[in-house]
Amino acid sequence: MIARARLPRDRERDLQKATSELLLALADDDFVLGFADSEWTGIAPHLEEDVAMSSMAQDELGHAAAYYGLLADLSAGDPDRIAYDRPADAFRHCRLVDHGRGDWARTMARRWLYDSANAVRLEVLAGSANRPLADLVVKVRREETYHLLHGEAWLERLARHDGEPRRRLAEALELVGPDAPSVLAPLPSEALLVDAGIQPLPGAELLTRWSARIEPVLGRLGLDLPAAAPAALDPRTARSGHGAAFTWLWTEFSSVRALDPRATW
Amino acid sequence: MTDPLALDPVLGEGERSRLPFNVDLPHDERFRAFEDHVLAGGKVEAGDWMPDEYRLNVLRFVEMHANSELMGVLPERDWILRAPTLRRKLALTAKIQDEVGHAQLLYRVAEDLGKPREAMIDDLLAGRTKFHNVFHYPTRTWADIGVIAWLVDAAAIVAQQALRESSYAPYARTMKKICWEESVHIMHGRDVVVTLAAGTVEQRAMVQEALDRWWPPLMQMHGPRSEREADRDLHWRIKAKTSEELRQEFLTIYVPRVLELGLSLPDPELRFDAAAGEWRYSEPDWAELRSVVTGHGPASQARIGFRRVQREESRWVRETILVPTGAAA
Numbered sequence: 001m002i003a004r005a006r007l008p009r010d011r012e013r014d015l016q017k018a019t020s021e022l023l024l025a026l027a028d029d030d031f032v033l034g035f036a037d038s039e040w041t042g043i044a045p046h047l048e049e050d051v052a053m054s055s056m057a058q059d060e061l062g063h064a065a066a067y068y069g070l071l072a073d074l075s076a077g078d079p080d081r082i083a084y085d086r087p088a089d090a091f092r093h094c095r096l097v098d099h100g101r102g103d104w105a106r107t108m109a110r111r112w113l114y115d116s117a118n119a120v121r122l123e124v125l126a127g128s129a130n131r132p133l134a135d136l137v138v139k140v141r142r143e144e145t146y147h148l149l150h151g152e153a154w155l156e157r158l159a160r161h162d163g164e165p166r167r168r169l170a171e172a173l174e175l176v177g178p179d180a181p182s183v184l185a186p187l188p189s190e191a192l193l194v195d196a197g198i199q200p201l202p203g204a205e206l207l208t209r210w211s212a213r214i215e216p217v218l219g220r221l222g223l224d225l226p227a228a229a230p231a232a233l234d235p236r237t238a239r240s241g242h243g244a245a246f247t248w249l250w251t252e253f254s255s256v257r258a259l260d261p262r263a264t265w
Numbered sequence: 266m267t268d269p270l271a272l273d274p275v276l277g278e279g280e281r282s283r284l285p286f287n288v289d290l291p292h293d294e295r296f297r298a299f300e301d302h303v304l305a306g307g308k309v310e311a312g313d314w315m316p317d318e319y320r321l322n323v324l325r326f327v328e329m330h331a332n333s334e335l336m337g338v339l340p341e342r343d344w345i346l347r348a349p350t351l352r353r354k355l356a357l358t359a360k361i362q363d364e365v366g367h368a369q370l371l372y373r374v375a376e377d378l379g380k381p382r383e384a385m386i387d388d389l390l391a392g393r394t395k396f397h398n399v400f401h402y403p404t405r406t407w408a409d410i411g412v413i414a415w416l417v418d419a420a421a422i423v424a425q426q427a428l429r430e431s432s433y434a435p436y437a438r439t440m441k442k443i444c445w446e447e448s449v450h451i452m453h454g455r456d457v458v459v460t461l462a463a464g465t466v467e468q469r470a471m472v473q474e475a476l477d478r479w480w481p482p483l484m485q486m487h488g489p490r491s492e493r494e495a496d497r498d499l500h501w502r503i504k505a506k507t508s509e510e511l512r513q514e515f516l517t518i519y520v521p522r523v524l525e526l527g528l529s530l531p532d533p534e535l536r537f538d539a540a541a542g543e544w545r546y547s548e549p550d551w552a553e554l555r556s557v558v559t560g561h562g563p564a565s566q567a568r569i570g571f572r573r574v575q576r577e578e579s580r581w582v583r584e585t586i587l588v589p590t591g592a593a594a
Contacts, residue, residue, distance in 0.1 A: 038345050038354075041361050042338035043575040045582035047369035054362035058355055065351040080350045104582045157585060165585045249346070256349040256407045263465050265349035265407070 015196055018189035019130060020074055021092070022199060025187060025239060026125075027067035028093035031083060033114060034060030035249055036101045045104055052150060056111075059143045066136055073132070084257050088250040092239045094182035095232050099175070100245035105158055105168035110176050112151035113214075117183035119148055120210045129197035152217065159221040170223070178229035181207055185238035207233075287314050303502055308434040311377040319501050323433045324378040326503055331371035332389045332396040338364050339568050340404045341413060349407065356453045360414060363446045370442070374435045390573050392560045397421075399482050401562025408461055408468075408475035414454025416479065416519060420486050422447045423515045424506070432502035455522075462526045476523070477531045484532075484546065485554040487511040516544040 038057035044050035068079035075082075096114055101107050122141050128134040158169040186203035193199040218225055231237040257265060286299040296316050302309075309315055341361050348354035372382045388394040399417050404410065425444050431437040461472040488508040498504045506514075516535075523530060534547040560566065 035346060038358050041345055041358055042342040042365060043572075043579075045579035046586070047365055047372070049582075050365045051362055051369065054358055054365065058358050058362070061351065061355055061358070065355070068351070080352075083351055084349070104579055161585050161588065164581045168581070252346040253348075256344075256347045260465060260467065263468055264460055265353065265464075 014189070014192060015198070016074060018187070018192045018196075019133075019198055020071060021187050021189055022193055023067050023071045023074070023133070024092045025094070027064045027071060027083070028091050028239075029064075029097055029114075029118070029183065030060040030067065031064035032091065032093040032246065032249070033097045033110075034058070034064055035253060036097065037107065037111070039101050040107065056147050056150065059147065063140050063143075066140070070132055070136065084254055085261055088242060088247055089240070091242060091246070091250070093242075093246075094185070094239050095179035095229070095237075096176060096182050098242050098246050099179070100248075102172065102175075103168060105165070106172040106176060108151060108154040108158065109169060109172035111147065112155045113176065113180040114183060115144060115148040115151045116214050117180065117206075117210050119144060120206050120213065121184060124201050124206060125199065127200050129200075133198070155217070155223075156221060159223055173223060173225055177226045179232045180225070181210075181228040182232035182238040184210055185233050186235045187239075188235045190235070303432045306502070307432070308437070309432055310434050318497070319503075320378055322498055322501060323436065323503055324375055324380060326498060327371055327375045327378070327433075327436055328380070328385055329395055329397075331368050331375055331385065332394055333400060334364050334368035334371060335389070336396040336400045336568060336572070337417075338368070339571065340400060340402070340564070341410060343404060344407065344410045347407065348410075353457070357410065360450045360453060363450065367443050367446070370439045374433075374439055377435065386576070390569055390576065392569065395558050398485055398554055398557045398562070399479075400568070401557045401560075401565045402479075402482055403564040403567075405478075406471050406475060408458070408472040409479070411454050411457030411461060411472065412475045412479045414450050415458050416454070416476075416483055416523075417486075418447050418450045418454060419519055420483055420511075420515050422451065423518070424487065424504075424511050427505040427511070430502075430505055436503075459526060462528060473528055476528055480531050481550065481553070482557075483515075484512070484549040485551070485557075487515070488554070489549075489551050513543055516546070520544070 034057045037053060037060065040053040041050065041057065044053050064083070065079060068082050071077070071082055072079045096110060096117075099106070099110065102110075119141075122137050122144060125137045126134055126141065128137070155169070158165040160166075184203050184206040187193065187199075190199065190202055194202050214225070231241075286295045286302060288295075290298065295314065299309075299314070299316060299319070303319075309319070338361055341357065341364075345354070345357055345361065348357045372385060375385060376382055385394070389396070399413070399420075404413070422444060425440055425447065428440045429437055429444060431440065458472055461468040490509045491507060493499055493507055496507065499507065517537075520530065520535070520537075532547050534545060536545055537543075538545050556562070557565065560569070
């Protein structure tokens with residue numbers, strides 16, 4: 001059977017749907033990570049780090065709010081409704097940020113894995129054919145540069161302290177490492193996004209670039225990153241089927257709004 | 266956000282040179298020179314000679330302030346995850362980050378007076394030092410977050426504005442920055458309260474209930490009336506106003522602002538006595554204040570216990586930072 005050629009209007013609609021999928025992935029990643037990291041506010045290991053961590057959590061939430069804003073523009077919706085009023089299983093954050101915050105080593109390992117992968121993704125999206133997205137990404141990258149420096153400094157500090165710090169870091173990498181590639185795993189509609197230049201390179205290429213970036217750092221510190229979990233690379237599972245940690249987080253962050261979702265808060 | 270004025274030097278040019286009490290004089294003469302200097306409105310820097318009584322009083326005052334900023338984080342922190350919109354969430358995390366930043370600044374001021382930060386945290390968690398009464402109470406609803414950010418911070422800022430003139434210059438400088446940030450918190454808190462007061466019947470009831478619950482601790486917050494002459498902190502110009510002056514100032518500014526939102530205050534005696542030029546109110550429960558600040562408040566032990574557990578869990582991180590790289594931790 002020969003597939004019927006898609007009409008231009010169908011393509012337009014499919015492309016908009018694919019763009020929404022990309023924006024939702026970007027927004028939910030930063031939203032969920034920002035929430036998890038904000039749990040450190042007030043209880044970080046020391047006061048200076050507390051202030052730094054709160055700043056980064058705010059940056060992530062600010063980025064999420066901006067991505068939700070672009071999504072709202074596409075769908076004539078409201079950023080808060082998109083962010084808060086979805087059921088837990090409609091969130092499209094990646095498996096890496098689905099883990100609970102854990103201890104400081106896990107938070108830092110995850111931050112470094114996420115920030116290094118996100119840097120590769122944003123570098124490519126800065127050349128997106130979607131102008132509002134490309135313009136936003138330029139701004140986001142300025143802040144993300146500092147997050148990566150912070151994460152790398154902690155990775156190094158923990159890795160170079162034999163005993164408990166290094167042991168905890170290794171355990172954290174063991175736990176969250178297999179899910180790290182989920183940040184860059186292909187989206188279900190990737191072919192369309194790449195074809196239209198909205199995401200100029202496919203996920204497979206992003207993953208290669210990311211490995212080339214992190215391998216020298218891991219090698220220098222003598223750290224192992226476990227092989228990718230198959231679910232973290234599969235477009236059908238990399239951003240769905242969330243676990244108990246996210247269910248808890250979702251219940252918490254939607255609890256006040258749930259009192260009256262139509263009220264102004 | 267930093268108030269540009271906070272960067273101005275507190276000391277005038279004439280004061281920046283060596284002061285008479287820094288010269289090697291017999292103790293009593295030096296004490297008198299110091300007292301004359303402070304009573305004439307002069308400032309004291311961390312490296313100056315100062316009488317033990319002055320050092321201890323400033324330390325006690327600043328340490329309690331630092332403890333309050335640190336413990337004040339906890340009631341609001343519980344609501345960071347639950348903030349109901351993106352804007353509220355960002356405002357709340359930014360506010361709490363400010364409070365942690367204030368704690369850090371104030372502990373540094375106190376450290377310069379000779380007490381290490383870890384010792385101050387130890388004393389706080391062992392119940393040997395105090396923090397403000399309002400942070401010993403639980404938060405029950407989202408409206409509490411509005412009332413705390415608006416009225417607790419307002420009551421605090423009334424006191425803190427007067428501290429910008431403190432004789433201890435490092436504290437005065439720090440207060441300039443803190444007051445600037447607190448004024449932003451008050452706007453955030455008022456916005457939360459106004460939104461609820463203008464919202465649904467349930468939202469309005471929620472904010473009224475929060476106000477009813479927080480009002481008694483707010484009336485206790487500045488402390489019982491005291492004799493101006495007997496207060497050594499006033500004598501040394503560490504602070505500038507008595508408890509009652511601060512409370513009257515708070516009532517003058519904020520009672521009308523609460524009432525104009527159509528909310529009520531749970532004190533039938535509360536009114537402005539025009540003839541006397543001051544507010545009348547039911548006598549606050551001072552026994553409750555004493556009990557609460559000595560660790561017997563409804564959330565005192567839970568808060569201190571929570572902080573103790575968190576501190577233990579991250580001890581290994583602090584040790585990692587303190588031990589040189591490569592050494593066994």
